[in-house]
Amino acid sequence: MTEWAKTACILCECNCGLEMQVADRRLLKIRGDKDHPGSAGYTCEKPLRLDRYQNGPHRLDSPLRRRPDGTYEEIDWDTALDEIAGKLAAVRDTHGGDKIFYYGGGGQGNHLGGAYGRALMAALGVKYFSNALAQEKTSEAWVTHEMCGTHVTGDFENAEVAVFIGKNPWQSHGVARARPTLRELARDPKRSIIVIDPRRSETAELADFHLQLKPGTDLWCVSAIAATLVQENLIARDWLDEHAVGVEDVLAFLRRVDITDHAGRCDVPEDLIRAAARRIAAAESVSTYEDLGVQHSSNSTLVAYMHKMLWLLTGNFGKPGGVNLHSWVVPIAGRWHAVPRQDGPVWAEGARRVIGTKMMRHSAKLLRRLLSGSSGRAWSRAMADRAADAALRVFFEPLSVPLAQRLTDRLTFVDSDELGTTPVTGAAAIGGLIPCNSIVEEILTDHPDRLRAMWIDASNPVHSLPGTARFAEAMRSLAVSVVVDVAFTETARQADYVLPAASQFEKYEASFFTLHFPHNTFQVRRPLMDPLPGTRPEPEIYAAIVDRLGLVDQRLIDDLTAAATVSHRAFALALFSTVEHQPELAGLLPYLLYRTLGTTMPDGERPMALVWGMAQVCAIGYPDAVGRAGFTARGFAKGEQLFEAFRDNREGVLFSDDSYEDAWSYVRHPDRKIHASIPLLLDELKRLNEIESDHTSAEFPFVLSAGERRAFTANVIIRNPEWRRRDAEGALRIGEDDAADLGVTTGDRVRVVTEAGAAETVVEVNAMMRPGHVSLPNGLGVTYPGEDGTATVVGVPLNTLTTNSRRDKFFGNPNHKNVPARIEVLR
Structure with missing residues (x-):
């Protein structure tokens, strides 16, 4: 009997706990995990067919390079990584790292790989980035930030x-x-x-x-x-x-x-x-x-x-x-903030902070060499560990919050609560995120500060952002573009290089959607199988590119690795001192963790090195809430306890436990x-009466909501159309009165026409729709290899019907759910 392995759903931000039976690389059976501290066995019907994501002809197994004629050729990993690193460095050196744009960082379930991508951004000097949040959540995020500081x-x-x-x-x-x-x-x-x-x-x-x-x-x-x-x-x-x-x-x-x-x-x-x-x-x-x-x-x-x-x-x-x-393991966007301890200030906090900071800044190399030099013999390791423990007991609590603030500011690329702006159009950037509707405008221009290169991680913006054709044109105009994904997506088909990633069930992964109060949970997912031959996990891809950029001295890597073999305490002291002494390394922290601490972890756990850092930051940020969740140690040891729980509890961990009045401690206003x-x-x-509420016209009398969630739509992560048990084509839903006026019934075919384009689809007459309102589902219109290998498209690719011109006045959110349209009956 195949054992049940614990994992989680990757289709929405709830990330419900799952158990799977796996054999011959197939996900044979899937059920909700009753041991999961958040979902407690619940799941909807959508993840039960995740084998369609894991297996199929859509999977890539070799790096691809675009030829001049637009076709692609397979190349080996070393060639791909060498060429990509060289071209990105050339853009950085010629135009500046701020002309390189990063999009993505994981979808609904693969945030760990994207977190390692922050090191590449820092190595290249990237300043501008975005992801799907910037076409969905930024308006609400800014409002809540202004009112109370966070989500x-x-x-x-x-x-x-x-x-x-x-x-x-x-x-x-x-x-x-x-x-x-x-x-x-x-x-x-x-x-x-x-x-x-x-x-x-x-x-x-x-x-x-x-x-x-x-x-x-x-x-x-x-x-x-x-x-x-x-x-x-x-x-x-x-x-x-x-x-x-x-x-x-x-x-x-x-x-x-x-x-x-x-x-x-x-x-x-x-x-x-x-x-x-x-x-x-x-x-x-x-x-x-x-x-x-x-x-x-x-x-x-x-x-x-x-x-x-x-x-x-x-x-x-x-x-x-x-x-x-609520608490976060790490914020998914915006700036990290710590919640003060309720038991008052740390004894002699100011003096200990000043002394500790000076020691780290002026003695970092000596500390690192002493700690790493003690890794050879058992007695010297024990002495070094005791010395590190003593130092952390004295200095960790007074130093940890300002140090964590500096590190997270560098990793989130947000060191202020003020709004940023984009380089060409001056659009407002919330939490550092460029509005998705502005990306094309930051590229297709002769402005000297235009974006000139793009790295896209586990995302498909050609399909998911407004104006598919314009985004494709923008990608083709860049000096270099790279896509990392499991499939040859619509975006990959426009890139200069495509790097095949291991699937979310073939590597260590996690979702950072820790959005609950008063009990918040986090789960690290272990791989259920080895990576598909020819693919690599994203942390390895990012580390390999940073290696080739040659920014970190190998002696530093060796010293930190040796310190990690002494103990996590010795490693923490060496690492924190090094980053305090050389603040330019702060943005490279994920890379440093992967190449040093990660190499000392057992059973291929190298990606867990960043989780160790996340656990420390979480414990520093929410010491009381983490303590109430059962992690009762003080200082550095609290984060160590939390990391061990993340590593050992495959069903997930309750990492913070608040009472309702504690919500006020999270308010960020002084x-x-x-x-x-x-x-x-x-x-x-005040000018509400002047704002237009109806954008329909005689030419486009209907309002199309593009992207309705249905029973068998999730996102484009599952490309195989066979995963949908019903509504296979993704019908246009229309109300009974409108259907009668048009003379159509369920199963008839129509053409949906908008300002941007047109698409044919099938009709579903549905009483849920009010007059003048029609809808199409999300997640369709992607290419998938048919039985003969020919690419087929099932359903409507919605962003062939949208433009980026209709957007929110303040933060550029697209009006996908309010697209003027007309319906033409096909006879």
């Missing part, structure tokens, strides 16, 4: 009222154990679900209040609910006085909102809007969640701002069932209050 999460398991805005968790998840949680909410007569969505989705079917608004009018609907709270005096005034500032600016705006007019703009009965607001106000607890339905639609930043008012004005923060801030007023957005809201 917020809802406690839906305990909420009396759950509000979903442009969100269908029945299909898209995002909520832990989404379907059981929704069922429990729906069954309890004392609890309510409120859904704001143009579609009568599966979640809307369960809802007590469904505000089925006109597509693209979410701003008017959500602001009308917030205005009702204010105008009917339903706000938590005493709570706001104690816990928030700038509230009067918001109240002044909401008092002026014409609720009747807003109800008409969004085509939702005013009585229903007011009833939803009253239900929110009456509840003991409210959690809210917005998603791509609004983040990919009109006015996404303003919607995010008004959405936050629903929980803020009613005092639903820092309480069971409310909205809370006054530990929520800042309600965002003047930039309030100024824009």
Whole structure:
């Protein structure tokens, strides 16, 4: 009997724990892992067919180089790595490292490889980077940053009222154990679900209040609910006085909102809007969640701002069932911040910090040589370990937070909480992320600061970003482009070099989506099999390129490796001293860990070296929460305990445990209050009556939502169309009245036409759609080898129908869910 091996789903940010039976490289059986500390055995139907990702003719097994005629040839790894390193170095030396652009860093489940990619970025002097978050989450991220400093999460398991805005968790998840949680909410007569969505989705079917608004009018609907709270005096005034500032600016705006007019703009009965607001106000607890339905639609930043008012004005923060801030293993974007210890300052902290810093800066080489020179004999190793232990006991706690801040600032490429801007267009960059809609504009120009090279890691922007043809053109114009992926994707077909990666089940991996409160979990996934011959894990690829750039002296590598053979304590002292003495090495930390500490780890665990560093940073950042999770040691030893748990517990680890009042300690404003007023957005809201809410026309009378989540859509990581048990082609969903007007029924074929292009598809008449609204699913329209080896495409590649011209005013989020279109019947 084949044993069950523990791993996790890689299809959405929930990353539910899984168990798999594996034989002959096939994923034979898949089930939820009951031992997983977060999902506890839950899974939806989507990961049960992950063998279609792992196996098939789509897998690459050799590096590829583009010929002048556009075809590709296989080359060996050394040739590929030598040529790529040389061309990237040439761009750096000629134009500057800031002209090299990095996109990706992992999808829904492979963040560890992308984290190692940060070392390559640092080695090349890369300044600008992006990923899918920058076309989805940046508007909301900036709003929450301004209000409280970091990401917020809802406690839906305990909420009396759950509000979903442009969100269908029945299909898209995002909520832990989404379907059981929704069922429990729906069954309890004392609890309510409120859904704001143009579609009568599966979640809307369960809802007590469904505000089925006109597509693209979410701003008017959500602001009308917030205005009702204010105008009917339903706000938590005493709570706001104690816990928030700038509230009067918001109240002044909401008092002026014409609720009747807003109800008409969004085509939702005013009585229903007011009833939803009253239900929110009456509840003991409210959690809210917005998603791509609004983040990919009109006015996404303003919607995010008004959405936050629903929980803020009613005092639903820092309480069971409310909205809370949370810990991270490491932030997936933006700047790292530490939460202060609750037991007060460290004894003689200032003096110990000054002395320790001077020792590290001025004695780093001596410390490193002494520690590494002690690695030969058992007695000398023991003495060196004791000396390192003593030094860490004295200096680690006072030094660790500022040291971790400097290291993480360098690794995240964000050393300030201020917004950055892009070099050509001046677009706002949140958490260092260039808006995806701006990437092409930063390349296809004669501006001297234009981007000239691109590295793309485990991402498919030609397929997933607006304007497929323009992105392909931009890639072809670069001096060099490199794609690292498991398959010959649409993006790989435009690259100069394609490097085949081991799959997510063939290497050590992890997801950094640690988004929960008060109990947060993290899982390191071990490989279930050896890499497919000819492929390599991303950490090895990145290390090999950095090797070829020749930035790190081999003596330094040898010394740190020798220190690691003494003990982790000796290694930490040698490493931290070295980086403090040579701060230019901070960005190369993943590479240094891989080439030094990683070589001393057993059983091929070299990629775990970075997890060791992550564990230390996590323990430094959240000492109390990590301690309550059972890691009770002090200082350096706490991070060591956490690392050992990550390494040893294959089902995952509860790494932080908070009480609800601890949410306030995560607020990053010095006054530990929520800042309600965002003047930039309030100024824009004052002209709300001037903002256009309807972008249809006689030429394009329908609103197309491009990217609906369905039962068998996830993302393009599974390219094999056979994984979908139903809706194989990804039908165009259209309402009954519109279908009758067009004279079509389910199974008929139509052409969808937009400003950008056209595509043929099959029709599904569905009562969930309101008049004038149609939808196509995400995850289709990718190439896949047919039985004869010929590339086939099933479904509509959505971004042949989109442009990057319609975007959010502030942060450039595309309007994928609000594309004017017309439907032509094919006879």
